[in-house]
Amino acid sequence: MITEHALLDVLPGSSEEFEWAFGEARELISASPGFRGLELLRGLETPSRYLLLVRWETLEDHTIGFRQGPSYERWSSLLHRFYSPFPVVSHFESALSTSSSVV
Structure with a gap:
């Protein structure tokens, strides 16, 4: 599995409109072959900065299947x-993984 990483600096004052548009755009990406899930995180220190993490089955599912689809x-x-x-997009694969369990 591949994780796409994009740091999105949204124009100040347009966060609400961006989040609305992203809600609509989410339907497009989630219908793509190889899509496995996404997370959109908003910055605490800089509320107009978002981190988009998208999980893909393969790199090509994103770079060819979605971007050229x-x-x-x-x-x-x-x-x-x-x-x-405009954001720089990078791709990552797992090198090490842990999780914690809460009792």
């Missing part, structure tokens, strides 16, 4: 206007 144009039109600067 029919839904990406709509995804772009919904979200890309909110970013400044």
Whole structure:
């Protein structure tokens, strides 16, 4: 499994509109082959900064299947206007994993 990481700096004052648009865009990405889940986290120190984590079965599911697929144009039109600067996207695979259990 691959995790896509994107740090999204959203234009100040547009966080509410961005989150609404992301709710719509989420339907597009979640319908993509190889999509396994996502998390959108908002920064505490900088509320207009978000961390997007998307889990894909393979790297190509994201870079080819989604980015070159029919839904990406709509995804772009919904979200890309909110970013400044445009985010750098990186991909990661698991090197070590732990979890804690609460008793």
